[in-house]
Amino acid sequence: MINITLKDGTIKEFEKGSSVLDIAKAISSGLARVAMAAEVDGQLADLRKPILQDSSLHINTFDDKNGKEAFWHTSSHILAQAVKRLFPEAKLAIGPAIDNGFYYDFDVKDPFTPEDLERIEEEMAKIVKEDYKIERFEMPRQEAIEQMERAGEIYKVELIKDLPEDAVISFYKQDDFADLCAGPHILSTGKVKAIKLLSVAGAYWRGSEKNKMLQRIYGVSYPKKSQLDEYLERLEEAKKRDHRKLGKDLDLFSILEEGPGFPFFHPKGMVLRNELENYWRQEHVKAGYQEIKSPIMLNKDLWVRSGHWDHYKENMYLSKIDESDFAIKPMNCPGSMLLYKRRIYSYRDLPLRMGELGLVHRHELSGALHGLMRVRSFTQDDAHIFMLPDQIKDEIVGVIELVDSFYDVFGFKYHVELSTKPEEAMGSDEDWDRAIGALKEALEHKGIDYTINEGDGAFYGPKIDFHLEDSIGRTWQCGTIQLDFQMPERFDLTYIGPDGEKHRPVMVHRVVFGSIERFIAILTEHYAGAFPAWLAPVQVKLLAITDRSNDYIRQIADLFKDSNIRAEIDLRNEKIGFKIREAQMEKVPYMLIIGDKEVETGTVSVRSRSKGSLGTMKLDEFKELLLKEIENKDL
RNA sequence: GCCAAUAUAGCUCAGCUGGUAGAGCAGCAGUUUCGUAAACUGCAGGUCAGGGGUUCGAAUCCCCUUGUUGGCUCCA
Numbered sequence: 001m002i003n004i005t006l007k008d009g010t011i012k013e014f015e016k017g018s019s020v021l022d023i024a025k026a027i028s029s030g031l032a033r034v035a036m037a038a039e040v041d042g043q044l045a046d047l048r049k050p051i052l053q054d055s056s057l058h059i060n061t062f063d064d065k066n067g068k069e070a071f072w073h074t075s076s077h078i079l080a081q082a083v084k085r086l087f088p089e090a091k092l093a094i095g096p097a098i099d100n101g102f103y104y105d106f107d108v109k110d111p112f113t114p115e116d117l118e119r120i121e122e123e124m125a126k127i128v129k130e131d132y133k134i135e136r137f138e139m140p141r142q143e144a145i146e147q148m149e150r151a152g153e154i155y156k157v158e159l160i161k162d163l164p165e166d167a168v169i170s171f172y173k174q175d176d177f178a179d180l181c182a183g184p185h186i187l188s189t190g191k192v193k194a195i196k197l198l199s200v201a202g203a204y205w206r207g208s209e210k211n212k213m214l215q216r217i218y219g220v221s222y223p224k225k226s227q228l229d230e231y232l233e234r235l236e237e238a239k240k241r242d243h244r245k246l247g248k249d250l251d252l253f254s255i256l257e258e259g260p261g262f263p264f265f266h267p268k269g270m271v272l273r274n275e276l277e278n279y280w281r282q283e284h285v286k287a288g289y290q291e292i293k294s295p296i297m298l299n300k301d302l303w304v305r306s307g308h309w310d311h312y313k314e315n316m317y318l319s320k321i322d323e324s325d326f327a328i329k330p331m332n333c334p335g336s337m338l339l340y341k342r343r344i345y346s347y348r349d350l351p352l353r354m355g356e357l358g359l360v361h362r363h364e365l366s367g368a369l370h371g372l373m374r375v376r377s378f379t380q381d382d383a384h385i386f387m388l389p390d391q392i393k394d395e396i397v398g399v400i401e402l403v404d405s406f407y408d409v410f411g412f413k414y415h416v417e418l419s420t421k422p423e424e425a426m427g428s429d430e431d432w433d434r435a436i437g438a439l440k441e442a443l444e445h446k447g448i449d450y451t452i453n454e455g456d457g458a459f460y461g462p463k464i465d466f467h468l469e470d471s472i473g474r475t476w477q478c479g480t481i482q483l484d485f486q487m488p489e490r491f492d493l494t495y496i497g498p499d500g501e502k503h504r505p506v507m508v509h510r511v512v513f514g515s516i517e518r519f520i521a522i523l524t525e526h527y528a529g530a531f532p533a534w535l536a537p538v539q540v541k542l543l544a545i546t547d548r549s550n551d552y553i554r555q556i557a558d559l560f561k562d563s564n565i566r567a568e569i570d571l572r573n574e575k576i577g578f579k580i581r582e583a584q585m586e587k588v589p590y591m592l593i594i595g596d597k598e599v600e601t602g603t604v605s606v607r608s609r610s611k612g613s614l615g616t617m618k619l620d621e622f623k624e625l626l627l628k629e630i631e632n633k634d635l
Numbered sequence: 636g637c638c639a640a641u642a643u644a645g646c647u648c649a650g651c652u653g654g655u656a657g658a659g660c661a662g663c664a665g666u667u668u669c670g671u672a673a674a675c676u677g678c679a680g681g682u683c684a685g686g687g688g689u690u691c692g693a694a695u696c697c698c699c700u701u702g703u704u705g706g707c708u709c710c711a
Binding site: 103362612 | 639
């Protein structure tokens with residue numbers, strides 16, 4: 001007998017060799033029904049796994065990450081089986097679970113059409129209905145290779161050959177379909193009640209553009225139809241919030257054929273932008289930053305010196321002036337370096353914080369462009385901090401606090417990642433270790449949880465990334481802090497220490513918004529276009545009931561203008577319901593409805609975009625209320 | 636850049652298997668002066684992304700280019 005410690009801490013005795021499923025059944029048949037995967041002593045395990053010794057056991061359902069993965073992984077096998085039934089010549093590549101569903105890559109002669117997708121979905125429904133039991137079996141390496149070769153599954157052969165010599169080669173089989181797979185899988189195909197195939201796309205084998213492009217089918221599935229419907233509704237909601245749609249509807253920005261990836265900002269989009277930049281400047285002055293502006297175009301020598309010519313040339317726009325090569329800046333740092341070098345600094349001058357709202361241009365692949373999220377020219381709210389080595393921790397802590405205060409204002413939650421040395425990097429391992437150590441120290445000092453992203457750092461140093469979470473749970477990378485021991489070296493930056501000698505300062509690059517353009521896109525989707533009053537392009541709309549109130553309305557508009565309130569007036573010959581509807585669709589925070597009553601009593605009838613009618617107020621009373629809301633940046 | 640889909644009026648979209656474009660909203664003109672999410676009537680608006688081809692005839696079929704969308708890759 002063996003002792004099994006369950007999630008709630010109870011210990012139960014089971015026969016040695018009992019499977020996870022046996023144990024689940026013994027606990028309750030309900031649990032066994034919803035069990036999808038398990039963790040045995042913290043290790044992911046299949047329900048079929050026999051347990052041979054005392055262990056701790058967590059049974060995972062669809063509500064757990066592991067359970068979802070097993071469920072979606074099984075769904076991808078159902079997809080593969082369906083494709084094999086309909087397209088026997090299709091070769092199978094890989095088919096994992098992903099964050100929101102699953103995919104499977106196939107090598108087929110002709111790409112799948114939307115009609116094919118429908119047929120495949122129908123075939124999958126059949127496989128579900130037929131409710132095949134899913135069985136696991138193992139095969140010796142050589143035998144597995146031979147069998148896959150016979151079947152013409154060249155990708156599977158490659159996968160097996162890449163597994164370590166001593167790896168257990170397992171397969172999962174349902175009906176006559178077996179697929180190489182480490183598992184875990186759920187018990188039968190019948191549990192996958194609701195399936196939706198979402199899209200087909202080309203995807204390179206093993207993610208490398210040197211390899212053949214395969215056809216990838218994406219899908220989602222749920223144990224219940226209602227859950228699938230809910231998910232599809234969420235997709236619809238995300239679509240409604242899409243900043244590209246709202247940007248058009250709210251007249252914020254556009255991207256024209258004449259400038260792919262180069263956005264135009266409309267007057268209303270500029271209000272948003274300017275508010276963000278004003279706030280940024282205000283907070284950065286408070287935090288002890290100076291502001292600079294470096295040129296957009298600088299000569300080749302500079303980019304060679306900074307290392308960009310070697311490491312970033314593919315992404316740079318190049319040009320010539322007279323006979324010399326120039327480049328449009330893809331980053332602001334080299335310009336900052338030059339400004340640091342304009343004079344000699346004492347150790348007493350450090351840390352020196354130089355901020356720059358810098359417009360950078362980067363050549364992005366045409367297929368990568370996406371609204372304001374992925375563009376070819378954008379403004380980074382950049383800053384470079386030059387400091388003494390023993391100031392690193394305090395400065396990084398300072399930036400972390402600044403970033404935190406910004407995200408709080410917008411109501412974002414966030415998580416933090418630490419990225420380490422990439423393959424193509426400048427500098428020694430020792431420098432990198434030192435830099436990574438400093439970043440870790442700062443994070444730990446602030447008690448911030450973080451995950452490590454191996455090999456994802458910039459070519460000049462490791463970085464801390466801030467991934468913020470929007471109101472519908474998606475995450476976006478915005479702020480980043482990058483430590484850089486390289487640039488000061490390359491530009492021979494120095495300061496004079498207490499000993500009268502020259503020393504090398506340390507530098508960080510950091511952004512809070514990341515890119516103003518991207519941040520505006522994220523804000524638009526986060527607020528679904530209903531910006532808080534301080535950001536709203538129009539803060540209040542004055543709606544006339546009849547033209548007898550026009551003069552009074554114009555007076556109010558002037559008064560608001562003097563108080564820096566962004567007001568619009570609507571004196572058109574339309575019914576009040578019509579004007580309200582329009583203002584509501586423009587997502588203006590406040591509407592003032594003004595007719596004879598208001599004119600007589602010097603009041604306004606206030607309607608809030610979110611709360612509806614707020615009743616009648618004295619004009620000054622409303623003005624104070626709005627000004628306070630703007631001042632406080634209320635959400 | 637690669638794979639696929641796609642491009643019709645300012646916006647959202649019709650236009651079946653080829654027979655030289657249509658709606659709603661927005662715009663403009665007039666009527667209506669009206670109290671919390673759409674008043675009424677009329678008018679105007681498009682070289683059907685651009686170029687080439689097939690055809691008696693192309694928005695519709697084919698090819699190329701460009702943009703966009705979903706992915707891959709890359710990234711703020």
